[in-house]
Amino acid sequence: MNTTTITTQHINHSTASGAAKRSENFGTGRPPPSAARPSMYQIKSNGRPGILGRRQRNRKPDRKDAALEGKRFEQNLPTTRKPNIGVTNVSTVMTPTPVNRSTPMLMSNRDLPGPLSMNRLDDFGALHRLDDISAYLAEYSDTLFGRGIIMTKVVPSHAIACGRSALWVWMGDGFPDVIDIISGSHFRSMAYGRPIKTYDRCVPEGHMSTIAGLKVTSPTRTACDIALMSGATIPGKRRSELICAIMREYHISPAACLTILEKNHFWPNVPQARRFFKAVQYCF
Known part of the structure; x- marks a missing residue:
């Protein structure tokens, strides 16, 4: 004899009706009718439903919240990793x-x-000493304006x-041991040990000419003064080398010097x- 098994499905109508009611109120911002009312000790929001109230908007963040925000929005610093x-x-x-x-062009031990430090920088070539306490930067002496x-x-x-x-201003190289100037006054004091x-x-x-506020004789007049x-003052061979160097650098003709x-x-x-200028006039 065959036995048939009959399964009976029992439906909880109260549960189904509650789900239906919750689905009707879902997403509207209103609590379901079966929800419990807030007690008198709960803080009520002063804003509209679904929006932060005034108290929550004006609430100051705690230290823990500030630390978390700092970690989330930390600055994108450059890295070599x-x-x-x-x-x-x-x-x-x-x-x-x-x-x-x-950094000043002329500096002292102070x-x-x-x-x-000055001795070490002078050995490295970063400075050129003028005397025991003063020096000038080597990088500035490489340009006409710096000199x-x-x-x-x-x-x-x-x-x-x-x-x-x-x-020295026009050509560079080593700083002169004597400061030559044209002036109506006489100076007995030394200038940086010179x-x-x-x-x-x-x-x-x-x-x-005028270079960086300095009044200096022109290259042609300077060649005449050296001659x-x-x-x-300057040995004859060294003097001839210096005059020929500045004449080649600035295209000075011996005739212009002879005119002066x-x-x-x-x-x-x-x-x-x-x-001298008559002897070298055929070389320029």
Whole structure:
């Protein structure tokens, strides 16, 4: 005899009706009718349903919340770590190092960390010493404008740099051992450990230039001043090398120098300078 099993499904009508009621109120912002009313000790919101109330909007975050927000929105700092494998489109924004432009061209021991720093920097070639306590930066002496500024600090005011001082401004190389100037005054004091030699000569407007505020004789006039110096001041071979170097650098013709000497024939050592320019006039 076959036995048939009959399964009876019992439906809980109360549960079904409650679900239907909850589905009607779902997403409307209103509580279902069966929800319990808030007690008198619960804080009521002053805003509209579904929107933060005034108290919640004006609530100050706690320290823990601020720490979490800081971790979530931390600044994207540049890093040198390699990206993980499989990560693409990684870009790093590097901020250039600010250049310190407050370093003076002429400095003393007080501008350096210690008394031995100047000796070390001089050995490395970063500085060139003027005396025991002063030096100038080597990078500034590589340009005409920089040499003009350095010589401005050395030459007395209202004076014109000439001779060896002007030659260093135009050509560079080693700083002169004597500061040659054109002035009506005499200076007995030393300038950065170097004596000041004064020449009382006329300088027309065409024989003078201005570099970084420094009044300096023109290259042609400087070549004439070097040629007028005696052998005791500059040896003859060295003097000829310096004159030829500045004439090649600034394309000076010997005829222009001879013209200046003819107009100032009363200067000392004019015959010596005239013989030199006549001897080299076929080389330029």
